[in-house]
Amino acid sequence: MPIYRQIYWRFRDAIVSGKLRAGERVPSVRTLAAELNLARGTVEAAYQMLIGEGYLVSHGPAGTMVAHDLYPAEPPVLEAVVTEHESLVHTGVLPLPLQMGLPALDAFPRKLWIRLASRTLRQGGLDGLVYPDPRGHASLRTALAGYLGIARGISCSSDQIFVCAGYRACLELIYRSLLRVGDHGWFEEPGYFIAREFLKEIGLEPVPIPVDSAGLDVQAAMGMAPDARFALVTPSHQSPLGVSLTLPRRQALLDWAMAQESWIIEDDYDSEYRYRGRPLPALKSLDSQGRVLYIGTFSKVLMPGLRLAYVVVPQAQVKRFAYMADTLQNHCPHVLQSTVATFIEEGHFGRHIKKMRALYPQRRALLIEALLDTLGSAAHIDPQAGGMHIIVRLAPEYDDRIIADRAQKAGLAVQALSRWYAGPETSKGLLLGFTNVQNKTQSASLAARLHQCFQVSADKTHHHS
Structure with a gap:
């Protein structure tokens, strides 16, 4: 790190931690340069950064002092108390053996990926420098519309697809667009606990609905919470039990959503991986009334490090979602979206899934x-x-x-x-x-x-x- 940055950080840390208090005078540029045996310009550069960011205030001949109007050095008291049993969902460290929800990291075509990403960077024009489309990169949404039509039986246009920074970002976009604090929703029991906790955090009320060998028990759900505003389901491969939602229950779920004008959120997290028979078509493929919101993710099929997921919304809701996507600033890096689009367009995605x-x-x-x-x-x-x-x-x-x-x-x-x-x-x-x-x-x-x-x-x- 350059020396002027080191000086800057040392002062900044001393001020933030309270070692240097508001109103205290700091050494003059000449004095500190002499003490540290440095050029005056080096110390001057550090002081200018500290003054520019409001940590120090120059009073001319009276000297330079620590600013008075800084936030207090004491850390703020957080309302949410985190217990010792709670841990971060993602930590950034390498996963332990037997970790769920991870693709085969050793089998990912890294050399090919790096080549495509490099090409994307080299060929990038002005569109990569401006504020991105909040709905997601156009080439990726077009590629996804084609893929979903073939692989999942979902007939949709690219304007119905919204790219988000991960699964929870998809849930938040849906919540902000269609739901209100306090809304009840059907939630599979057992079910993906991270999703359940997230729904509670944003003010929704998940109602646990039993899952049996035929998937979510729709009949029981209608008895327990008939007026629910949404149902969050994993119909292709229930998480975690692995059962599939049967066709009669899929139909019953769609009928309920239509009659109640409620929403079905379909989490299709790993449906590509079915080892007996063909992958089941998505619940969204049966949705003729525009009640299903379909969430897919690249975390399970490519790599979680992408933080790329997407939601397919009914045509009637596109404008509302576009407005909310713009408000939320829920963006994923342009270069990654573009690289994934190329990965799909050139057939690498299909070959990777087959492998x-x-x-x-x-x-x-x-x-x-x-x-x-x-x-x-x-x-x-x-x-x-x-x-x-x-x-x-x-x-x-x-x-x-x-x-x-x-x-x-x-x-x-x-x-x-x-x-x-x-x-x-x-x-x-x-x-x-x-x-x-x-x-x-x-x-x-x-x-x-x-x-x-x-x-x-x-x-x-x-x-x-």
């Missing part, structure tokens, strides 16, 4: 085989037609939360299924991501490490009994 569809069943089989060999009668694995994680069901004497906590301490990103429930009625199990399990040796090692957490848990449970 992952072949790779994931192999990795899944490796982990399941290792777990069955190691855990024996302590657990069995739920059969699922698709997805990126498995559910390990436990023998009655085991507690999934104890095992998950032990596993986290042992460096494994294992989640307890019971924590995905909002109500007291829960089902126990462990959720394990398999997409980054690369070989037999690794899978055997991970299974052995997990097994040690089982033994500890069993001891603890027997001790209680």
Whole structure:
């Protein structure tokens, strides 16, 4: 760091932390330059930055002093108290083994991606320098409209697609455009807890609706909250149980939304990965009345580092969403959107998904085989037609939360299924991501490490009994 910046930071830190107080005089440029054996111009540059940002005030011959009207050095008291059990959703560190919701990072075509991104930068014109279109880059929205028509059966135009900085940004755009604080909504039980917490944070009230082997129980939902303003569902591959919403229930859900003039938010987070039969068409493909808002993300199919997701909205709502998108300033970097557009247009996206569809069943089989060999009668694995994680069901004497906590301490990103429930009625199990399990040796090692957490848990449970 240049020396003038170092001086600037040292003064700034001293002022912010309260070591230098308001009204205190600081050494003159000449004195400090002599003390530090530096050119006067270096100290002058640091002081000018501090004066420009309002930390110091020059009083001419009277000297330079710390400004009086700075915010207090004491940190503000935050209303939200974060307990020790709460942790950040994303930390920026490399994920632990068995992390859910991650694509195979080692199988991502990085060289190709870098080449396309470099080309995008080289060919960028003035459109990359001005304020971007808040709806998303035009080339990406066009590419997505084509992809969704072929792959998900969704007939939409590019102007119905809004690109957002991640899944929660999509939810916020929907909320700001169509819902109000206090609105009730159907939410799958068990369901994606991060989405549930986010809905609560923005003032909505998710009502837990049971999920069985046919998906969300629409009949039960109509009894529990008939006047709900929205339903948030994962119909292709329920998160976390992996079941699909049956056709009769899809129809019942659409009929309810139409009669109530309510909204269905379809979270289609990993539907590309179905290993038996063809991927199911999206619920949005059946929506003839414009009640479904479809959310897709590139976090699961390309990489989470992109922070790119999108929502497809009914034609009648396009203007409202465009206005809100502009207000929210929910933008994703132009260069990344453009690179993803090229990735789709040139056929790399389709080839990548095809490759992952072949790779994931192999990795899944490796982990399941290792777990069955190691855990024996302590657990069995739920059969699922698709997805990126498995559910390990436990023998009655085991507690999934104890095992998950032990596993986290042992460096494994294992989640307890019971924590995905909002109500007291829960089902126990462990959720394990398999997409980054690369070989037999690794899978055997991970299974052995997990097994040690089982033994500890069993001891603890027997001790209680």
